[in-house]
Amino acid sequence: MIRILKYVILDIIKNRLVLAYAIILAVLSWSLFSLEDNSAKGVLSLTNVVLLLVPLFSVIFSTIYLYNSAEFIELLVSQPLKRRDIWLGFYTGLSLALAAAFMIGAGLPLLFFADLGMSLILITTGLLITFVFVSLAMLVTVMTRDKARGIGLAILVWLFFAVLFDGLMLLLMFQFSDYPIEKTMIGLTSLSPIDLARIMILLRLDVSALMGFTGALFRDFFGSRSGEMISMALLVLWAATPLLISGLRFRKKDL
Amino acid sequence: MKYGRAYKLTGVLFLLNSMRLYSIIFCISFSYFLSARTLNVGKNFTFQKLSLAFKAASAGDTILIHSGQYSEGNLIIDKPISLIGIGWPVLDGEKKVEILSVKASNVLISGLVVKGSNYASLEDPAAIKVYDASHVNIIGNKLEDNFFGIYLQYSKKCVIRGNKIRAYGKDEQMIGNGIHCWKSDSLQIIGNEICGHRDGIYFEFVTHSVIWRNRSHNNIRYGLHFMFSNDDAYISNVFRENGSGVAVMFTKRVLMINNHFVENWGDASYGLLLKEISDCNILNNYFNKNTAGIYLEGVSRADIVENTFDDNGWGMKIQASCMDNRILQNDFKGNTFDVSTNGDLVLNTFENNYWQKYEGYDLNKDGFGDIPFHPLSLYSKIAENNPSAMMLYRSFIVMLMDRTEKVMPSITPDNFIDEKPRMKPVYL
Numbered sequence: 048m049i050r051i052l053k054y055v056i057l058d059i060i061k062n063r064l065v066l067a068y069a070i071i072l073a074v075l076s077w078s079l080f081s082l083e084d085n086s087a088k089g090v091l092s093l094t095n096v097v098l099l100l101v102p103l104f105s106v107i108f109s110t111i112y113l114y115n116s117a118e119f120i121e122l123l124v125s126q127p128l129k130r131r132d133i134w135l136g137f138y139t140g141l142s143l144a145l146a147a148a149f150m151i152g153a154g155l156p157l158l159f160f161a162d163l164g165m166s167l168i169l170i171t172t173g174l175l176i177t178f179v180f181v182s183l184a185m186l187v188t189v190m191t192r193d194k195a196r197g198i199g200l201a202i203l204v205w206l207f208f209a210v211l212f213d214g215l216m217l218l219l220m221f222q223f224s225d226y227p228i229e230k231t232m233i234g235l236t237s238l239s240p241i242d243l244a245r246i247m248i249l250l251r252l253d254v255s256a257l258m259g260f261t262g263a264l265f266r267d268f269f270g271s272r273s274g275e276m277i278s279m280a281l282l283v284l285w286a287a288t289p290l291l292i293s294g295l296r297f298r299k300k301d302l
Numbered sequence: 303m304k305y306g307r308a309y310k311l312t313g314v315l316f317l318l319n320s321m322r323l324y325s326i327i328f329c330i331s332f333s334y335f336l337s338a339r340t341l342n343v344g345k346n347f348t349f350q351k352l353s354l355a356f357k358a359a360s361a362g363d364t365i366l367i368h369s370g371q372y373s374e375g376n377l378i379i380d381k382p383i384s385l386i387g388i389g390w391p392v393l394d395g396e397k398k399v400e401i402l403s404v405k406a407s408n409v410l411i412s413g414l415v416v417k418g419s420n421y422a423s424l425e426d427p428a429a430i431k432v433y434d435a436s437h438v439n440i441i442g443n444k445l446e447d448n449f450f451g452i453y454l455q456y457s458k459k460c461v462i463r464g465n466k467i468r469a470y471g472k473d474e475q476m477i478g479n480g481i482h483c484w485k486s487d488s489l490q491i492i493g494n495e496i497c498g499h500r501d502g503i504y505f506e507f508v509t510h511s512v513i514w515r516n517r518s519h520n521n522i523r524y525g526l527h528f529m530f531s532n533d534d535a536y537i538s539n540v541f542r543e544n545g546s547g548v549a550v551m552f553t554k555r556v557l558m559i560n561n562h563f564v565e566n567w568g569d570a571s572y573g574l575l576l577k578e579i580s581d582c583n584i585l586n587n588y589f590n591k592n593t594a595g596i597y598l599e600g601v602s603r604a605d606i607v608e609n610t611f612d613d614n615g616w617g618m619k620i621q622a623s624c625m626d627n628r629i630l631q632n633d634f635k636g637n638t639f640d641v642s643t644n645g646d647l648v649l650n651t652f653e654n655n656y657w658q659k660y661e662g663y664d665l666n667k668d669g670f671g672d673i674p675f676h677p678l679s680l681y682s683k684i685a686e687n688n689p690s691a692m693m694l695y696r697s698f699i700v701m702l703m704d705r706t707e708k709v710m711p712s713i714t715p716d717n718f719i720d721e722k723p724r725m726k727p728v729y730l
Contacts (some may be wrong), residue, residue, distance in 0.1 A: 098698070200664075210698050213700070214699045217700075236693070
């Protein structure tokens with residue numbers, strides 16, 4: 048597995064796209080922080096980067112990379128290697144490369160400019176989001192053989208979690224605003240990794256406004272240390288589940 | 303002057319000046335009276351008990367209370383005398399009685415530790431209670447664990463200065479106010495520190511009074527509470543971590559200058575709560591990390607000028623029942639929502655404020671943006687009607703909605719507008 052991992056990472060570095068990703072993130076975050084005299088505003092803009100750009104790039108890059116390595120995967124499968132190791136090797140290779148790019152691009156300037164607690168939360172969520180969307184990409188590629196359809200599906204996955212899901216939540220909220228829906232809403236947010244990450248950040252950024260929110264329930268749940276742990280655990284679960292399903296399918300897949 | 307109604311300012315200055323005058327008069331009168339008598343109370347002194355000294359004293363005498371423990375039940379001061387503590391003598395009510403009842407004018411109480419007044423729901427016992435008197439000075443005492451701290455009723459021209467008032471209340475019903483003033487006039491409340499009471503300072507039917515340089519923090523309800531108290535001023539106070547910072551209700555002509563409202567957090571918590579008031583001036587205050595900086599309901603003709611709203615959940619919640627208020631030259635920065643309202647009716651003026659969220663330009667370089675600013679964001683309106691929608695704040699779809707609304711205002715009232723927003727904050 049370690050050897051496969053090494054091959055994957057070397058291959059990705061040769062690919063240079065991840066390098067470009069790191070550079071784009073770096074340019075974005077350095078300029079955001081040096082343009083704003085107030086680091087809080089830079090953090091705010093970076094939040095959007097973490098919540099939109101990172102999942103988009105992670106899911107699409109991983110999908111394309113996996114489709115392009117289809118022949119390499121076939122070659123590996125023909126060797127006396129466990130399929131599980133091959134799959135895990137690809138997953139760790141991809142997520143480590145992307146995570147490293149995120150750390151270099153966005154993590155360093157964050158640690159440099161923003162206050163520690165805030166930057167740690169942003170970095171953690173960014174990394175977790177990367178892991179989740181690489182894992183979702185693995186699931187997408189194993190679902191369909193057709194590259195075009197696969198990439199389309201990946202974009203759809205991103206679009207759903209980044210935009211549509213919140214729209215649906217908003218709709219639900221308005222339709223059922225007369226009912227006590229807070230608990231349900233908390234339950235529903237766990238259905239979207241981006242929402243989970245967003246709320247973890249929100250609780251640090253807009254504490255004062257959330258203190259006013261009548262559903263103290265919400266604050267009590269997510270605001271406490273245990274709530275933070277739970278949302279992080281949910282994100283890990285969001286990374287593990289698609290990987291597990293895709294792994295199981297890959298094991299039985301006729302290549 | 304610039305903002306009109308500035309004569310109030312001069313009024314306050316006069317009040318502050320007259321403070322000095324009073325203290326001089328007091329000094330003169332003290333030296334005159336001192337020629338009369340000084341009574342010493344303490345273990346090794348003429349009087350062992352306070353009550354005996356009180357009985358022996360005649361008008362104008364000074365009673366020096368030396369350090370020790372005095373638990374003598376309720377003590378009534380019914381002649382103009384001065385009580386001066388030496389080495390912090392402790393007057394302990396042992397949770398059974400009201401400790402000092404002042405029923406005469408021209409009394410000085412200073413340097414005492416007064417603690418343990420009883421709890422009663424009908425007659426409001428206090429550590430020091432002044433009944434129907436004038437020129438009572440309560441200066442530099444420590445009040446610990448009382449039901450009410452200092453209680454004034456029907457009092458005039460009293461000075462409460464430099465006291466430390468601390469209680470450990472947990473429940474609103476079980477604890478009184480730190481400094482409670484009722485139907486009084488011309489009071490000066492200066493440099494006190496109050497914490498752990500229900501309201502730090504409470505004013506009901508109190509007029510022509512000044513509250514200056516106090517620190518009121520960690521009180522259960524309000525740091526400072528006004529009811530039906532006209533023509534007062536509070537200046538340079540700090541209100542930190544109270545249930546709500548300050549509440550001004552059913553009142554006219556109150557001056558609020560240079561106060562700090564900090565970290566008043568909670569579900570229904572405000573830095574400054576204004577309800578049914580008129581003709582007030584709110585100048586140069588600093589609102590930081592409150593759930594809502596100012597909440598206005600039924601407020602008319604208030605001038606809100608040169609305040610800083612920094613890092614609050616809502617800078618201002620201005621209800622549609624407010625009219626003819628002028629919100630000028632304020633700084634709004636780092637708030638989640640700068641302003642919110644609950645209706646479409648806008649009868650207030652916003653002008654020359656600095657909005658950190660403003661994205662306009664200034665071509666003629668006059669320091670003011672060339673395009674007007676709509677401070678009301680769509681989502682603040684949505685969150686107002688449907689608080690649980692806060693959960694979706696900062697998501698992409700919400701950002702999109704807010705942007706669209708900024709470009710084409712359709713849901714938020716389009717006359718809610720700052721025509722000439724500042725490019726740079728008033729205070730950096």
